[in-house]
Amino acid sequence: MREPPIGDVFGEMIRDAYAVRTGVGPRPLAGGRVPRPVIEVIERDDGLINGAPADHYLGEPDEWQPHDHRALRLCRGHVLDIGAGAGRTALELQRRGMAVTGLDTSRGAIEIARRRGLRDTVINTVDAYASASARYDTFLLLGNNLGLLEGPERAPVFLRALAQLANPGARIIAQGTDPYGTTDPVHVGYHRHNRERGRLGGQLRLRLRYRLLATEWFDYLNCSPAELEQVIAGTPWRLKSIDADDHPYYLAIMELAG
Amino acid sequence: MREPPIGDVFGEMIRDAYAVRTGVGPRPLAGGRVPRPVIEVIERDDGLINGAPADHYLGEPDEWQPHDHRALRLCRGHVLDIGAGAGRTALELQRRGMAVTGLDTSRGAIEIARRRGLRDTVINTVDAYASASARYDTFLLLGNNLGLLEGPERAPVFLRALAQLANPGARIIAQGTDPYGTTDPVHVGYHRHNRERGRLGGQLRLRLRYRLLATEWFDYLNCSPAELEQVIAGTPWRLKSIDADDHPYYLAIMELAG
Numbered sequence: 001m002r003e004p005p006i007g008d009v010f011g012e013m014i015r016d017a018y019a020v021r022t023g024v025g026p027r028p029l030a031g032g033r034v035p036r037p038v039i040e041v042i043e044r045d046d047g048l049i050n051g052a053p054a055d056h057y058l059g060e061p062d063e064w065q066p067h068d069h070r071a072l073r074l075c076r077g078h079v080l081d082i083g084a085g086a087g088r089t090a091l092e093l094q095r096r097g098m099a100v101t102g103l104d105t106s107r108g109a110i111e112i113a114r115r116r117g118l119r120d121t122v123i124n125t126v127d128a129y130a131s132a133s134a135r136y137d138t139f140l141l142l143g144n145n146l147g148l149l150e151g152p153e154r155a156p157v158f159l160r161a162l163a164q165l166a167n168p169g170a171r172i173i174a175q176g177t178d179p180y181g182t183t184d185p186v187h188v189g190y191h192r193h194n195r196e197r198g199r200l201g202g203q204l205r206l207r208l209r210y211r212l213l214a215t216e217w218f219d220y221l222n223c224s225p226a227e228l229e230q231v232i233a234g235t236p237w238r239l240k241s242i243d244a245d246d247h248p249y250y251l252a253i254m255e256l257a258g
Numbered sequence: 259m260r261e262p263p264i265g266d267v268f269g270e271m272i273r274d275a276y277a278v279r280t281g282v283g284p285r286p287l288a289g290g291r292v293p294r295p296v297i298e299v300i301e302r303d304d305g306l307i308n309g310a311p312a313d314h315y316l317g318e319p320d321e322w323q324p325h326d327h328r329a330l331r332l333c334r335g336h337v338l339d340i341g342a343g344a345g346r347t348a349l350e351l352q353r354r355g356m357a358v359t360g361l362d363t364s365r366g367a368i369e370i371a372r373r374r375g376l377r378d379t380v381i382n383t384v385d386a387y388a389s390a391s392a393r394y395d396t397f398l399l400l401g402n403n404l405g406l407l408e409g410p411e412r413a414p415v416f417l418r419a420l421a422q423l424a425n426p427g428a429r430i431i432a433q434g435t436d437p438y439g440t441t442d443p444v445h446v447g448y449h450r451h452n453r454e455r456g457r458l459g460g461q462l463r464l465r466l467r468y469r470l471l472a473t474e475w476f477d478y479l480n481c482s483p484a485e486l487e488q489v490i491a492g493t494p495w496r497l498k499s500i501d502a503d504d505h506p507y508y509l510a511i512m513e514l515a516g
Binding site: 002004005026036037039040041046047048049050051052053184186209210211212 | 260262263284294295297298299304305306307308309310311442444467468469470
């Protein structure tokens with residue numbers, strides 16, 4: 001097998017998931033007639049491959065996890081929804097009359113978010129956007145987007161970019177997953193292998209695939225709250241509190257230090 | 259990425275799907291708590307990758323496609339369910355008091371079929387089993403298992419093996435899919451590419467993946483009824499009728515010629 005071409009995997013997938021959910025637009029069908037759910041394929045660098053239904057990226061509030069609702073209640077001021085995807089949470093903040101900007105690197109996902117009514121959108125990386133003049137009071141990283149910190153090397157760079165975009169008193173509200181509760185030998189062995197090569201146990205190396213396309217390989221961080229505290233040490237942010245009511249999922253609330 | 263190791267992909271997947279459906283036994287969980295459906299990952303040799311929920315392999319009769327029910331009404335005598343998997347259809351025939359043998363190459367799938375109560379099972383290929391002394395009146399190939407004919411070269415070998423296992427008057431009841439109704443350019447292009455290299459348009463080259471394992475690459479035939487008629491010409495079988503009520507899916511009923 002040749003390597004699949006690199007492309008906007010997330011955008012293509014979200015576009016199809018939106019077509020399946022709404023019944024509008026062309027969508028892939030199994031054989032022709034039986035509706036086929038859109039599946040995100042996730043490869044890990046130990047060879048593990050997993051599929052997961054993509055429809056949750058379009059979930060309405062009554063389909064959300066409880067921590068999503070608690071996260072939204074913590075938002076204040078102007079919100080930057082980072083990795084906004086199809087606008088799941090940004091649209092709800094907008095409905096509530098809040099000032100919210102949806103940022104994503106996926107052109108296709110932002111196109112769907114706009115089609116669903118999200119008005120203020122940015123297609124960019126956090127790093128490049130940090131030179132913009134916009135300022136925010138809340139940075140929202142839901143849908144496990146704490147993972148975008150990637151790892152101990154990338155996290156300070158990412159967090160400095162957010163500090164550049166921050167109003168005084170700004171907060172980060174990020175949903176993460178503590179990966180260490182599992183007893184699955186495939187995951188336990190992967191965590192050990194990661195540590196042996198100087199990475200955090202849950203510092204996943206992944207790529208996404210959808211139909212003909214793949215992403216580049218990227219790091220994605222699942223870490224414990226204790227690891228998070230170490231990862232952000234020395235950055236402009238400090239950990240204010242952890243909401244672990246939905247363990248192993250948690251909300252980390254960070255605020256500008258000093 | 260190194261190539262994934264070859265193993266009983268289907269068996270591992272069915273075991274997990276059974277654990278998820280019944281709530282019994284260890285099962286992979288997303289992050290730990292949110293139930294994760296078991297997904298079959300299918301790679302095609304043009305780089306297309308698709309995921310499909312695996313739960314349908316365990317579907318009870320009220321979850322079946324209509325043609326499955328029509329196929330079972332056509333069974334008579336001793337039935338060999340080929341590619342019986344987790345025993346979905348064989349178990350229902352057994353419940354109805356029919357003599358049925360479930361054959362599959364997957365040790366893991368047959369293990370689940372037996373755990374679900376299927377009494378008469380064979381772990382073997384059709385070719386190797388053809389030298390056995392058993393004889394059957396109906397060969398059942400449901401769940402798109404007409405695809406096991408693979409293509410014009412393999413089909414006569416496969417069908418001769420079934421003829422060896424056949425009582426006089428035996429029939430094959432096989433569910434296939436006509437692939438040519440699609441307008442999806444990815445599929446239309448693949449059909450054209452297949453024809454250019456001397457294959458039938460819907461002669462798929464696939465491998466399955468589940469977690470750490472992959473199958474070898476294999477051919478799997480989606481063909482129109484007209485192509486099927488050509489593929490079986492010169493074999494001991496002739497096409498008796500096609501039930502195309504659930505187009506693009508169809509039931510092909512074949513009987514021993516002469």
